[in-house]
Amino acid sequence: MLTVVTQTFSGVLHHLYTLFLFTKSDVKTTLVPVTFFALAASHRAAVEHMPHAILWLWLHLLHFNVANQVARPEEDQHNKAWRPIPSGRMTSKNAMILRWVLVPVCWAVSWLYGYQALAVSIAFVALTVAYNELSIDGGHWIGRNVLNALGMAAFETGTTLLTSESSAALDSVGMRSVLISAGVIATTIHAADFRDVPGDKKVGRRTLPIVNPTSARLSIPIGLICWTAAAVNIWGVDWLTVMFLVAMAVFIGWRFVFLTTIRDDEVSYIWYNVWMSCVHALPAYYRIVQRSVTAL
Template identity: 50%
Template sequence: MGLSDMIRALARPLYTLLLFTKSDIKTTVIPVTSLAAAGAPLAAPGRIIHVIFWIWLHVLQFDVSNQTMDPEEDAQNKRDRPLPAGRITLANALLLRWLLVPICFSISVLYSTQTFHASVALVALTIIYNELAAHRMHWAIRNAVNALGFASFEVGATLVAGTDPTRLDSVGMHSVLISAGIFASTIHAQDFKDTEGDRAIGRQTIPIMLPAYARLTVIIPLFLWSSGLSVFWQLNPMLGLLFIALCGWRSIGTMFGCLQLMRSRHTIEHLFSIAQHCSCEIISNSSSLHTPRLRAHTYLQWS
């Protein structure tokens, strides 16, 4: 077999793996990488490759699990995914789903025991969310599981990125805790886009349970987080106003039902998601060398 034949043989399965995670590159891989790079501090520029791969591998573990739960629904709404597209059988996808667990553990333990613990937490939360059907439970449970899941992603990624993979410093810890709080209080924003589908399967979401106040449950926390964090991270006034303005731009879209219009501007949306999730401010490190580093400033990013 020649080199070109080997490349072609590998291209299909690799592309299939990419398709499993396609929708989460923008919503998880890029924002969490940004937070990890800002909050670690980054050990070396090349470490970003490690961070991206660690996050993507765990996203793959989650997505394969999620997409084997109800492939019939994907066959109707998301036909480009590997299962409805016929790129992989359900039996093989289930095999892949459980093979990915020890792979994630093995890669994580190479960095540190603490990174391994983050991987274990992610796998456990994946099982709770998918196999134990937390995604169909009350919105408060789903918000909590989602927030803990993102916190696990961020802890693991920040450990991989940092000079010391066994601990988070105060900036990294604050970044993860704040991010978890933001997700717990606002991630239900994603429920606005499929209220009819959620109602059909009996899912309890805020837009369904509290239709008159649902949008305010996103807008008010978003403004509070944006304003409060600008003060907490001691941003200069202009940068603080910029992020509050971004919050207002998003909030107007939510209030007036312009989410579809906002999504069509995918390039701007993509850049704002990164900026809102992790703005950076140069500060002095607490070490004797006073080496400049990046301070993470976490904000909500919407899918």
Template identity: 40%
Template sequence: MLSQALESGRRISWHIMTLFLFTKSDVLTVLVPITLSTFAAAPHPDVTRVLDIIIWIWLHLLKHDICNQMQDPEEDQKNKPYRPLPAGLITAQNAADVRWLLLPVCLIFSATYGIKALACSAFLEALSIWYNEFGGDETGLSKNLLTTIAYATLELGATAVIGSSIDSIWVHAVAFSSVVFATTIHAQDFKYEEGDRLAGRRTLVTLFPDFARTSMMIGIPLWSLCLSRLWKVDLISSIAFIAYGTIIGARFMVYRTAGAHKQSCKLYSLWYTLVHLLPGYWRFFNST
């Protein structure tokens, strides 16, 4: 009996890990920043719903990522061999079954938090279909635009999940984080440059690599300065934040190996997470 229970536990753990690997690359770039941003930007967050937010965001990421990774599994053999499809952890048919099973799961789960969360869930599905099945990811412009809209929708949906109202600070926070995301999102494309070229995908990095690197070198420190002023960050913290952004921007220009790109992307993800915490800084020190 004990051996059967242990075997069942191992199988369940294996399936959970398989699902997690679909979303692994989005944990630091999407799940963590949006979770933190929801509590930092929302005027009246319910802190008891932190697990609710994580589950809601992760389910929608999982649904989108399965659909996306089914489109071109051969590309992942080069860029991300750890993912379930190229690693042989799941068949394409089983992945498709899970993807369509998640659609009603996400909608029903969202409906328990109200009409706003449900509307965000439905809109995310429409964006996912456009992105994955109607060529939304084939050009850098459409890819970045759809990703930015989806990011803002996740933030709105997460805010609905915690039952918070929306005020001008939240609007500014989401607007600026979305613009920052749209203008720096190609940071993630550097580590996939070789695979994108092989797949013929037209991104800013593959089409204009020098411009892409220059934009990171200038854009990240510039955004660090502007956001520090916008959210009235103290002088010492502003200098540290701007210095960190300058180091990251310089890395994209100076270090150009695949390994360096991966490290730069990790540092960028941390920087972008800090961007999402700045509205919380303002609320704590400046809100009346």
């Protein structure tokens, strides 16, 4: 009896770890930043709602990653051989089944939290199909950047809705937060593509770092500095914070322009996400200041 329980427990852990491996690369770059974004952007964030919001976000992240990795298994052979399909932990056939099973699972979970969350989930599934099955991301870097921005906006909207005391709708601060984030991603998300250039070339993907590497690198400091200026102006940030964010944008931009090995690009992208997390925190700063002014 004990052996059966042990084997069952080991099997469950094996499958859970396999699911985690599908999303491992995006924990630092999506799961954590979007969670902090939701805390900052939501109107009266409820701590008790956070487990629900994180579960919703992780399920949709899992859905996207399974769809993406099933569509392009040859890419992971070059870039991330430890993932479930190239490592042999899951067959492509079973991953394809999981990919489509996750669609009704995401919709059912979203429905439990209201029609707004369900609408976001349906939109996200449509974007996932456009990105993977329709291969819009591979045709041109503009399509890839725009789809990334829309997908991240869906992540942020759904997670922010579930984090708020009321999941009926985003308020004006939440909407502005999502729009700013989408703009940043649409114009700078190719920061994530420098580290994947060797694998992307082998599968024929036309990312901006492949199509025009010089312009791609120069666009990062320009984009980060411009978006920093826009964000601090919109959220009314104090000068000390402004100087810190500008210095960070300049430092990260310098890294992308002058440090160009694959390892350098991996580290630079981590710094890019640190900057993004700081920008994501600004709506919370704005809300605190507004409440202080209202209280006077």
